[in-house]
Each structure stands twice: as C-alpha cells, then as structure tokens.
Amino acid sequence: MRIEELTGPEARAVVEPLAELLHACVHDGASIGYILPFEPPVACAFWEGVADEVARGLTRMFVAREAGEVVGVVLLQLAMKQNQQHRATVAKLLVHPNARRRGTGRALMVTVEAAARQAGRVLLILDTRTGDPSEALYRSVGFSLAGVMPAYARHPIDPVLEDCSLMYKHIA
Secondary structure, three states: OEEEEEOHHHHHHOHHHHHHHHHHHHHOOOOOOOOOOOOHHHHHHHHHHHHHHHHOOOEEEEEEEEOOEEEEEEEEEOOOOHHHOOEEEEEEEEEOHHHOOOOHHHHHHHHHHHHHHHOOOOEEEEEEEOOOHHHHHHHHOOOEEEEEEEEEEEOOOOOOEEEEEEEEEEOO
16 A cells, blocks of 8 residues: 555546545445435545645645555645644545555554644644544544534434544644
C-alpha cells in the first residue's frame, strides 16, 4: 500500500475511482453523508467539489493505493476562520470494503495527523457514527470523545436516526 497527497489536478484525475470508493462504502452501510438510493453521478459531483477545495488550498487529500488502485482516502479540511487557525477537521476517511482490516485506515490517519502538524495545527476534530468501527479506530490513534449528538444523521440504508460521536485530538 502507498499513501500519497494529491494536488488539485491530481484530485480531479481520480474523481471516478473516488466516486466508486464512496459508492461502495455507502452501499456497505457507511454513515458518510449519503443514503440509498445513491448513484455514481452524485458521488462524482461530491469529489469534483473536493478537487476544487484541494486546488484552492482549503482541503488536503490523501489517497491509499494498492497495485495502483485507489482503496482509501482521507481529507484534512483547513478552511477556518481567523480564530480557528489552530485546528483542522479530519473528514471522509474511507476504505473500500474489500480492502479493510489491513491497516489502511490507520495509515491514512497517521498521515493526516502528520500533515496537520506540518500545517501548524494543534487540534484535530472529527465526527463519526457512535459505535461504528471507525470510532474504535479513532480512539486507538488517540482521539477522545467530546460528546455524543443524539439523532444526528439518518442511517444510509435503514430509515433510523443515529447518534454521532464528536471527537478530538490535541497534537501539539
């Protein structure tokens, strides 16, 4: 597995593989902002918008590849107001369902944390579905629970409202 940071043009070049990754994760039940039915054009539009943010320097994108194929991604969102320049948001940590349990998510989290430090950030924040396997991953790399927001988002497959764990990590 190889992890690389993508620039704006590079991010635009992988919109389709990232759309396929997002599509696979949503259909596998990941709570990442989308619900079924979920079609590839919607996923492409999302990643095109992210590529624009990467090109503008608002977001940094890191992808994991195996045998040249994109199997994972994570975003570091840097766009903050003046009084928030000390923190960043970790978003859209996705690992293809067929590539899980091989350390990809952990490697992406280590990479995104190093990038945040390099960018002068001292606090990382994120949110995840309460009880999701990703919550255990985040705890294992040092994130702490700030609180739980009840009925935060609808489950991607079932019409159930689920709680969301708000998490943080000081990296100074």
